[in-house]
Amino acid sequence: MMNPLLAALRELGGSGSIGEINETTIVRLDLTDEVLETLHNPEKSNQTEVEYRLAWARTYLKKYGILDNSSRGVWVIKPEKRDVKHIDPDEVVRYVRELTRQERAEREAEELEASSDDAPEEAKSWRSTLHRVLTQELSPDGFERLTKRLLRESGFTQVEVTGKSGDGGIDGKGIMQIGGFLSFHVIFQCKRYQGSVTSPHIRDFRGAMVGRADKGLFITTGHFTRDAVREATRDGAPPIDLVDGDALADKLKEFGLGIEVETEVVEKVHIDDDWFKSI
Numbered sequence: 033m034m035n036p037l038l039a040a041l042r043e044l045g046g047s048g049s050i051g052e053i054n055e056t057t058i059v060r061l062d063l064t065d066e067v068l069e070t071l072h073n074p075e076k077s078n079q080t081e082v083e084y085r086l087a088w089a090r091t092y093l094k095k096y097g098i099l100d101n102s103s104r105g106v107w108v109i110k111p112e113k114r115d116v117k118h119i120d121p122d123e124v125v126r127y128v129r130e131l132t133r134q135e136r137a138e139r140e141a142e143e144l145e146a147s148s149d150d151a152p153e154e155a156k157s158w159r160s161t162l163h164r165v166l167t168q169e170l171s172p173d174g175f176e177r178l179t180k181r182l183l184r185e186s187g188f189t190q191v192e193v194t195g196k197s198g199d200g201g202i203d204g205k206g207i208m209q210i211g212g213f214l215s216f217h218v219i220f221q222c223k224r225y226q227g228s229v230t231s232p233h234i235r236d237f238r239g240a241m242v243g244r245a246d247k248g249l250f251i252t253t254g255h256f257t258r259d260a261v262r263e264a265t266r267d268g269a270p271p272i273d274l275v276d277g278d279a280l281a282d283k284l285k286e287f288g289l290g291i292e293v294e295t296e297v298v299e300k301v302h303i304d305d306d307w308f309k310s311i
Contacts, residue, residue, distance in 0.1 A: 036121060039060060054082075065257065079153065093124065096128060167253050178284075183204075204219070208218070217247055221250070225254030247270070248270060
């Protein structure tokens, strides 16, 4: 996937977010829905196999010296590598593996050898731990209460958890106020899926919400398939907003719900004249 990823970055103008890079690369590869919906490890993450492999491709190309990334997750082709149109993936892998062996030797690598849990740089984060906690340690009732708290922190009022058998999959409702003038009645569903949420799930939820709210909100720890996203935004149907596992993690972090962030880096600002000249 390294060369399609490079081509996607060039198409994006030399830089792009992970989401933009993934989507552009996937379009170039013309992969089937079945391939795109396959999860890498459902018990640990909602990341698909394709996303996992693209993450590895970015990591390898960064270590090879072609790509770089910012703290905000924007990936770029290094200015001095913009003319590179094609690389030999085997050569990249050989180079990175040798570099890794050297780094491990310097750090007494016998304690740091690779295991089955190895993952690309960007995947080794707090998200995997949070996914495990939400899907394996938190009870269904606890997840509904967490959703209720999250919606209130996000500006919802009159939030109620109403999920009961026979209620068509509706777990709760609330009112979203915008600017103090507008308000929308919202019905939500919150599910701790370890796999993919498909279009039938969205259709069933929409059928239950019609006539009862202005908008629908579907929150999951899992992943939405492309068909599910299309169904949620289908013309002529009541709109449903989707919050997948990554977006849920970002919101919990933003509001400090069960997540504490410690800042340890002291910022030093240096103007790189050469960087600006290379643009």
